[in-house]
Each structure stands twice: as C-alpha cells, then as structure tokens.
Amino acid sequence: MIFTDTHTHLDGDEFKNDLPDVIRRAKEQGVGRVFIPAIDLKSVDSVVAVCRQFPGYAYPMIGLHPEEVKADWKDQLDKIKSHFHDADFIAIGEVGLDFYWDRTFESQQLLAFEAQVEWAIEAQLPLMIHCRKAQNELVHILKRYEKQLVGGVFHCFTGNQKEAEQLLQFDKFALGIGGVLTFKSSHLREDLPASVPLERIVLETDSPYMTPVPHRGERNESAFVRLVLEKLAEVYGVSADEVARVTEENVKRIFTKI
DSSP, X not given: OOEEEXXXXXXXXXXXXXXXXXXXXXXXXXXXXXXXXXXXXXXXXXXXXXXXXXXXTEEEEEOOOGGGOOTTHHHHHHHHHTTTTSSOOOEEEEEEEEOSSOOTTHHHHHHHHHHHHHHXXXXXXXXXXXXXXXXXXHHHXXXXXXXXXXXXXXXXXXXXXXXXXXXXTSTTEEEEEOGGGGSTTOOHHHHHHHHXXXXXXXXXXXXXXXXXXXXTTSOOOGGGHHHHHHHHHHHHTSOHHHHHHHHHHHHHHHOTTO
C-alpha cells in the first residue's frame, strides 16, 4: 500500500536535525512520495534543497503564501518567478487567500493570488491553494479562469458540505484532507462521506502543523498521513487499501509531472 503526502513543509527548521529519520519513518508507513510547497522567496531555495537531497521522493512546488503577501508583493513575485528554472516544480503553491487574522493586505492578496493563477495557466501546472475566511473571494477569481486551469488542490479543507460543494464545482480540483479529520471537534467525518466522493480527495499532513490524533501536541510529520488514510477508510466504510488506491489515482491525475 503506497500513498502520497501532498503537502508537507519538510524544509522547515522543525526538521533540520532529523530529516533523514523523518523520511525513513514516512517510507516505513507506506508514504511513497512527499510534495513540499514554497511559501516565500527564501523557502524556494530550502524546498529545492530538500528535494535534491531526496530525488524521486520529495517534489517541489513554488509560490507566495497569502500570509507572506505584503506591500512589496510585486517585487516578491518577480523574484520568485525568476527561480522557475531552478527545479522541475510540480505545482504553483502554496498560494491563495487568508483573511483570518487581518485584512491589512487584502487587495494585495487578491492581486497576488490572481497573478499566480495566471502562472499556473502559463506553465500548465496545478495549483496548491490555501484559503481561510476567503472562500467567496477565492471562488470569484477562479471562476474567471476555470476553463484554462489544469486543476489543483484546495489544501487543508475543514469546511462543511456546502463549502465542499462550492469548491468541487471546479471539476479538476480535489480537497486536501489532513489531521483535522481525526480531531474530536471535527465534523469532517460526517460531512465528507455525505458530499465528497473519494475520487475528489488527496491526503496531506501540512506537517509540522495540524498533527492528527493520537499525536496532538507533537510535531506533525509525513509518516502520520497514514492515520488520516485509516480514518478516511473508517468513515467511508472501505478498506485502507482502497483509500490508498483511489487517492493515488487522484494524485497522478492532478500532478502530471511526478
């Protein structure tokens, strides 16, 4: 049984002392590959470095995270785009909109996201999208480009059935499901089977964040994506092998460069 962690920040300082062990544990649990998003200019280099350390296992994405969008967003995007040929990037990400904490740079976030949507179309790459408290604005932008987009993932989905249906109108996209599925307070265990077919789901950890039960309070890592897979199997009433098979097909359909 092989499956993919489609979103993990293994280039972060949290993993600098034991990354080979983290990769080993992931492989032991059945994780066949990991996808690592850039979040800003500096992280493009660190993501590429990790992926070169583990070729054929770790795959890079490139983008500017919405929480990193400031007044100088245009300059940041220009510099990030200049790194497009540093590696064989498999997606544009992590990009999107985040109005959860404040809206100081709301207009800049909207412009930066739209610019990176255009990158995805230009490069014919999928999008790895982060969205918090901004789904209506996000959908409004994506609708304008819907026919040109090759697909992508709505990362770290934690919404309800209505929100899932709104996102799944983009038929080349999937929802990224992670550790929140295992949280006692989560309604995903009911809402996902009711409104989202397995063919529209990919697995992720978002490590070192969003650690699943029973490891809450610990650093998250890619090996723990197996816990998400097993919980999905439980709530969908299918085998773990079936979840692995279907989600791997979804990954290969969306991320055509792997």
